[in-house]
Amino acid sequence: MPKTITISPVSRIEGHAKITIHIDDRGTVKDARFHVNEFRGFEKFCEGRLMWEMGGITSRICGICPTSHLITSAKAGDDILAVTEFERLGGETYVSTDDGSLGEAGFVTRVLERKLDKYPCAEVYACGPMPMLAAVEQVCGTRNVPLQVSLEAHMACGVGACLGCVVKGAGHSDQAPNYLCTCKEGPVFDAKELDWGRAVATGTGCPQGGCR
């Protein structure tokens, strides 16, 4: 008969926590859960920091279980990159960071160029900051490689009414404006639909002009 073992309270932790262990008919542990009140802690000094700094920071904010904080922040970083997810799907996964603290040092476009040398008939799907997407578009555009990008924008209405999320579309000019709503017409666009020339020329790398 299934049963649940509860350990409560768990000591040596600030606040209240409990552990539940769920056991099935055959006496096998099916699930084990750690319950603890969540709260938003020292997030301010995390804002704007590089993701891979978090392991060093989070392991120092708790004097009781620094290892747990280190592992958790490392797993969170892993989730952000979705490295394990891609690996589980069987894809070749490459990581590049500006300073080489994770994966290869340098811009992702360097890896992309290498991969496109090897797989010239590939299609590229990209998401991330607009300067990076603009650089990816330049690489793919030069090689005539199909590219789709997933844009991010502040969205107020989400239905195409407020025009707060518009980006400049291909052929946009002051005389013939061509704005596209990220919420309604995107967020995934074929790269050919967007005004990348302007985005790169303005130096913001952003058709919207606001993302940096």
Ligand code: FES
């Ligand atoms: S969020 Fe309002 S138009 Fe897109």
